[in-house]
Amino acid sequence: MRAEATPSAPSLVLRPWCVRDLAALIEAYQEPAMRRWAGSAMETDADAAGWVRAQQQGWAAGTRFGFAVLAKDPGSSADHLVGNVVLKEVASGKPSAEVGYWTTAHARGRGVASRALEVLTRWAFDTFGDDGLERLELLHQVDNPASCRVAEKCRYSFDRVLPAAPPAFPLDGHLHTRHKEH
Numbered sequence: 366m367r368a369e370a371t372p373s374a375p376s377l378v379l380r381p382w383c384v385r386d387l388a389a390l391i392e393a394y395q396e397p398a399m400r401r402w403a404g405s406a407m408e409t410d411a412d413a414a415g416w417v418r419a420q421q422q423g424w425a426a427g428t429r430f431g432f433a434v435l436a437k438d439p440g441s442s443a444d445h446l447v448g449n450v451v452l453k454e455v456a457s458g459k460p461s462a463e464v465g466y467w468t469t470a471h472a473r474g475r476g477v478a479s480r481a482l483e484v485l486t487r488w489a490f491d492t493f494g495d496d497g498l499e500r501l502e503l504l505h506q507v508d509n510p511a512s513c514r515v516a517e518k519c520r521y522s523f524d525r526v527l528p529a530a531p532p533a534f535p536l537d538g539h540l541h542t543r544h545k546e547h
């Protein structure tokens with residue numbers, strides 16, 4: 366899948382994660398915000414390989430669909446990793462599923478997360494809408510205003526405050542939702 370270029374940012378390609386991404390994945394996690402918000406330990410090749418394997422198992426099981434987001438290198442046919450978007454908690458006939466995302470530190474503030482999330486959202490409703498998917502949910506902690514802004518830009522409306530659930534979620538969160546257009 367693709368997101369078109371903007372005047373200030375290159376086009377994006379979204380494709381399933383694969384073993385070619387291991388080094389870039391480890392590098393992406395060498396940053397405090399990623400460690401804080403994106404969860405998993407990602408220090409070694411084995412960590413990264415396990416994470417990619419889990420994405421591949423999700424695709425095979427039809428429950429979790431993670432996409433590496435790549436941007437074209439200027440003046441070349443090569444591309445590099447700039448983020449991740451994921452559709453998760455998918456089940457046949459289930460009316461809701463959840464989305465998640467992160468962007469590598471150097472690529473932030475150029476619409477990567479919001480453009481990739483818009484592509485993922487359309488794909489999710491196109492692919493699973495006939496199987497009952499009506500609503501996508503997006504959760505973030507209250508002290509993550511950049512994530513709240515991504516939700517807003519992608520028309521995920523604020524739904525309610527979710528109480529903290531330590532240790533995974535030490536602070537309250539926001540639930541945003543976007544409904545399928547009929």
Ligand SMILES: CC(C)(COP(=O)(O)OP(=O)(O)OC[C@H]1O[C@@H](n2cnc3c(N)ncnc32)[C@H](O)[C@@H]1OP(=O)(O)O)[C@@H](O)C(=O)NCCC(=O)NCCS
Nearest residue numbers: 402466467468473474475476477478479505510511512514
């Ligand atoms: C949240 C995150 C995915 C945003 O990625 P991104 O590619 O920079 O997102 P976009 O460029 O599409 O949009 C970011 C928006 O947040 C705004 N923003 C950034 N920091 C902000 C802050 N501290 N307060 C308010 N808004 C902020 C930006 O200005 C931009 O809005 P604008 O386009 O109206 O100017 C990225 O910061 C990230 O990966 N963080 C670590 C992992 C994470 O938090 N994942 C989400 C977990 S719920």
